[in-house]
Amino acid sequence: MGRNKFHLFLVGLKGMAMGAADVVPGVSGGTIAFISGIYEELIESIDKLNLSSLKLIKSHGFKLFWKNINGSFLLALVTGIAISILSLAKIIKWLLQNEPVLLWSFFFGLVVASIVFIGKQIKTTNFLIISAIIISTLLSYYVTRAEPFASPDSNLYLLFCGFVAIIAMILPGISGAFILLLLGAYEIAIETINNLIESVTTLNSALFLEAITKFAMLGIGAIVGIKVFSKILNWMFKHHKNLTLAILTGFMIGSLNKIWPWKKVLTWRLNSEGLKVPLLEESIAPSAYNGEPQIILAMTLMLIGFLTIFILEKLGSKRA
Numbered sequence: 001m002g003r004n005k006f007h008l009f010l011v012g013l014k015g016m017a018m019g020a021a022d023v024v025p026g027v028s029g030g031t032i033a034f035i036s037g038i039y040e041e042l043i044e045s046i047d048k049l050n051l052s053s054l055k056l057i058k059s060h061g062f063k064l065f066w067k068n069i070n071g072s073f074l075l076a077l078v079t080g081i082a083i084s085i086l087s088l089a090k091i092i093k094w095l096l097q098n099e100p101v102l103l104w105s106f107f108f109g110l111v112v113a114s115i116v117f118i119g120k121q122i123k124t125t126n127f128l129i130i131s132a133i134i135i136s137t138l139l140s141y142y143v144t145r146a147e148p149f150a151s152p153d154s155n156l157y158l159l160f161c162g163f164v165a166i167i168a169m170i171l172p173g174i175s176g177a178f179i180l181l182l183l184g185a186y187e188i189a190i191e192t193i194n195n196l197i198e199s200v201t202t203l204n205s206a207l208f209l210e211a212i213t214k215f216a217m218l219g220i221g222a223i224v225g226i227k228v229f230s231k232i233l234n235w236m237f238k239h240h241k242n243l244t245l246a247i248l249t250g251f252m253i254g255s256l257n258k259i260w261p262w263k264k265v266l267t268w269r270l271n272s273e274g275l276k277v278p279l280l281e282e283s284i285a286p287s288a289y290n291g292e293p294q295i296i297l298a299m300t301l302m303l304i305g306f307l308t309i310f311i312l313e314k315l316g317s318k319r320a
Contacts, residue, residue, distance in 0.1 A: 008076040014038055015080020020088045022081075022169050022176055024096060024107070029081070031172040031252065035114045035309055040237050042077065043170070045070040046230040101289075104261040105298035109305025111259060115252045117309055118172065122245045132246040133253070140254025144178075155217045161185040162221025167229045172248045178258065189218060261298055262289040 014036045018029035033039040048069045056065040066072070095103040122129060161183045169176030180186040192214045199208035236244040260283040269279040286293040 008072055011038065011073055011076040012080035012083075015077040016084040016088065017080075018077070019081035019084030020092055021107075023085060023092055024103075024175070024177060028169065028172055028175045028255070030170045031111060031114050033170070034172045034248070035117050038073075038077070039172070041070070041073065043230050043233045043237065045074050046226055047234040049074075049227070100263075101261045101291075101294050101298055102301055104259050105301040106305040107259045108256065108261055109302030110308055111252055111256060111305075112302075113306040113309035114172070115249060118245055118252065119249050122242050122249070124242050129242060129246045132243055133250040136247045136250025137254040138250075140251040141257050142254075144255060144258035155213065158185060158188070158214055158217040159221040161189075162218035163225035164221075165189075165218075166222035166225040170226065170229065170233070172252055175255070175258070185218075188214065192218070257283055262286045262293060264288070264290065 014032065017036070018032045021032050022029035030039065033042050053065060053069050056068055092103070161180060164183065165176040165180045165185075167176075168179040177186060180189055192211050195207055195211035196215055198204070199211055233244070262284055263278070263281040264284045265278045265281055267278075267280040268276050286295050286298075
């Protein structure tokens, strides 16, 4: 699909929004991709990245290969995601630690509007569609209630974590960061990235070798996971779109439990910086919240999050 520089700039902005969302345990970058109108194109583009497309370089040249895989779109999106993770992610992590009610309020409003947006696209309603919404809602809700495992030590386990987490990241409603947290690999993933950057800046070869090994295991698992699952999703959208939309809608409804702003902390964990942060939480009424509930400001941010979807939807309608 041909695009001018402005359209690619918009794709990069959407990538930044995806990257920022994926850092937060409970918010999915796949949700951002869906509501901004690039989800199906993203899945289809990833699916085209295979050995057959690579053969085009030899037979017809790099230009045809790049066009076939929708390379400009993927490059703009990945660049946006990378910029976000390296910059905006720090701001979001600070908000998560210091203003959790306000941050979750914004995301709550965003996801509620996303549910409405995706649900409106379901063209037929029957027993199968309703059952899919109910089952995926219950499954997603159960995931938000699950207790995280202990931290993994095996590189093979990190491979598995990368495989599962990347699938969650491209599914609207399920957070890859939260799946990593459940599997006990979230802190290891964050620490690995930090160690990799530190090893390069300090020229620490031992730390670099350890970090690059863990990063490679997560990365290989992610590559395999996204290739396998993108093919399934691409086929589902082409042949069973209403059912797929129903499943994704259910996932997002169930995820609302995780991003409800007012929570009671049941257990704690130490993050990569040695700070005490919530591990397992329970959603409660604002009146029962242990602290300032900030109800008026929280409701305002919910409304802002809700209205943000209309802006993203408008941008998405331009097929940017």
